[in-house]
Amino acid sequence: MTVKILAACGAGVNSSHQIKDALESEMKKRGYDVKCDAIMIKDLNEDMMSHYDIYAQIAKTDMSFTPKIPVVDAGAILYRMPAMSKPVFDKVESIIKSEGLS
Amino acid sequence: MQFIIHWSNVIFKPIINLGAAPMMLIVLTLIAWAIGVKFSRALEGGIKLAIALTGISDVINLLTGEYSTALQAFVKSTGINLSITDLGWAPLATITWGSPYTLFFLALLVIVNLIMLALKLTDTLDVDIFDVWHMSFTGLMAIFFGANLLTATLLVIFIGVMKIFNSDLMKPTFNDLLDNWDNPMTTTHLNYMMNPVIMVFNKLFDVLFPWLDKFDFDAAKLNEKIGFWGSRFAIGCYLGVFIGLMSRQSVKEIFTLMFVAGACLELFSIIGSWFIASVEPLSQGVTDLANKRLHGRVLNIGLDWPFIAGRAEVWAAANVLAPIMLLESLVLPGNRILPLGGIIAMGVTPALLVVTRGRLIRMIVIGAIELPIFLWLVPCPRHSLLRWLSRLVPSLRTWVATKKLLNPLRKVLWSNSWATCLVKAKVAI
Numbered sequence A: 001m002t003v004k005i006l007a008a009c010g011a012g013v014n015s016s017h018q019i020k021d022a023l024e025s026e027m028k029k030r031g032y033d034v035k036c037d038a039i040m041i042k043d044l045n046e047d048m049m050s051h052y053d054i055y056a057q058i059a060k061t062d063m064s065f066t067p068k069i070p071v072v073d074a075g076a077i078l079y080r081m082p083a084m085s086k087p088v089f090d091k092v093e094s095i096i097k098s099e100g101l102s
Numbered sequence B: 001m002q003f004i005i006h007w008s009n010v011i012f013k014p015i016i017n018l019g020a021a022p023m024m025l026i027v028l029t030l031i032a033w034a035i036g037v038k039f040s041r042a043l044e045g046g047i048k049l050a051i052a053l054t055g056i057s058d059v060i061n062l063l064t065g066e067y068s069t070a071l072q073a074f075v076k077s078t079g080i081n082l083s084i085t086d087l088g089w090a091p092l093a094t095i096t097w098g099s100p101y102t103l104f105f106l107a108l109l110v111i112v113n114l115i116m117l118a119l120k121l122t123d124t125l126d127v128d129i130f131d132v133w134h135m136s137f138t139g140l141m142a143i144f145f146g147a148n149l150l151t152a153t154l155l156v157i158f159i160g161v162m163k164i165f166n167s168d169l170m171k172p173t174f175n176d177l178l179d180n181w182d183n184p185m186t187t188t189h190l191n192y193m194m195n196p197v198i199m200v201f202n203k204l205f206d207v208l209f210p211w212l213d214k215f216d217f218d219a220a221k222l223n224e225k226i227g228f229w230g231s232r233f234a235i236g237c238y239l240g241v242f243i244g245l246m247s248r249q250s251v252k253e254i255f256t257l258m259f260v261a262g263a264c265l266e267l268f269s270i271i272g273s274w275f276i277a278s279v280e281p282l283s284q285g286v287t288d289l290a291n292k293r294l295h296g297r298v299l300n301i302g303l304d305w306p307f308i309a310g311r312a313e314v315w316a317a318a319n320v321l322a323p324i325m326l327l328e329s330l331v332l333p334g335n336r337i338l339p340l341g342g343i344i345a346m347g348v349t350p351a352l353l354v355v356t357r358g359r360l361i362r363m364i365v366i367g368a369i370e371l372p373i374f375l376w377l378v379p380c381p382r383h384s385l386l387r388w389l390s391r392l393v394p395s396l397r398t399w400v401a402t403k404k405l406l407n408p409l410r411k412v413l414w415s416n417s418w419a420t421c422l423v424k425a426k427v428a429i
Helices: A015-029 A075-079 A082-098 B002-017 B020-034 B039-078 B089-097 B100-118 B132-144 B149-178 B190-208 B210-215 B219-230 B232-246 B251-294 B312-331 B349-356 B360-377 B382-392 B394-401 B407-413 B416-425
Strands: A003-009 A034-040 A054-057 A071-073 B124-126 B185-187 B300-303
Touching (some): A015 A075, A015 A082, A054 A082, B020 B039, B039 B251, B089 B251, B100 B124, B100 B251, B132 B149, B219 B312, B312 B349, B312 B360
Parallel strands (some): A003 A034, A054 A071, B124 B300
């Protein structure tokens, strides 16, 4: 089953795409089928989030609703240092396992 | 020297003559490969860049082609001359990455950052490789306006050093805004070079209108209410209707203008993401190289600005400033820009957030005061800017004018394609 992840940043172009690429390729290496979408953070709403399994945020996001899906702090992926991004991937993997998403 | 110029021409001229897209495919692939990226990854990046350059050029042609008649009619019927269409940052980034100068400036800025770190002048390692186009654009503009390569390079290095100092200075503020004191995130984005100007206005606000702060409202709720009406394609549609009605087009033509603007704004963003993907291997290669030189020293990491994009005030202020910008463009004397791609002023609101600490009314008022700077700068005639620069730094200009050392390099790097693209796009930032 495909795990759907949502990433968001300012323009939905740079940081969120880096997170998307990193998550998709690392999770593939770990044997999971992950599809991550990158959007502009201002377009984020409750309805959109309901179509995803995990929200990968760069840092704390102000929302007018409480997310019903697990939220992961994925900002460390942007540092481009394997030692710092590994905990993010581990966290995503543990959510996939604990929520039975795969 | 003649020997160097001759051989530079023999080697590089055929590549330059191929045009911007094939030239950058070759240059980006070879440079990424040279710094240790696997050849297939480097080639993938090069091809993506060539595709992005081609795509953005076609979308610009679509937009300008569709709007040229309507804009002429708009001038005729309203007397307001908004003949320069603001395409936002994505086409500008694409065009700037289409110049080999950008790679030259990138190399210099990485070296400058490493020297600053080695001398302990900064704690910030800048990993936002993509946004090096901001400095490159400034350098290219300087060259376009008549500066030689040495002047432009000095300018780029100066701004590069300032933005790194700025990121060090802002670090405690980001920790406070994110309510997280253990993260290494900071940003080297040039947005924040506007902080000093905003700080002056913020102080004035403290003295004159402190009572306005109590009218601040809930930013997240406002954004939720605005919903898709504030999205990119919706804004493109409004502008299409606005231009169509004001230029007295037929209903059919108004619909076409609506959908073309909406489609182009979405496409700019999609093609913008190809770009990020294209420079990704290079970005990772440069960061790996820099990390190797730093032997695991713990540093602040300079990112692109959006790690604070989660703060709702950034978008609430941008949503309110969009119609204000359109209004200002209509009434501002001397303005010729029609705001379109950059009408969601996310180049302005992050710095407003940092300085005002998210006090919304201040962000909106100071933003509205600041926007005319952007509107006025673009139509600034080349000769006026040069005259102004000459007054400002006459001795520097005379000094660099006598230095011919970097001219051979300039001949190799400079390709007319960048300047042609820029003039054609009439882009605004």
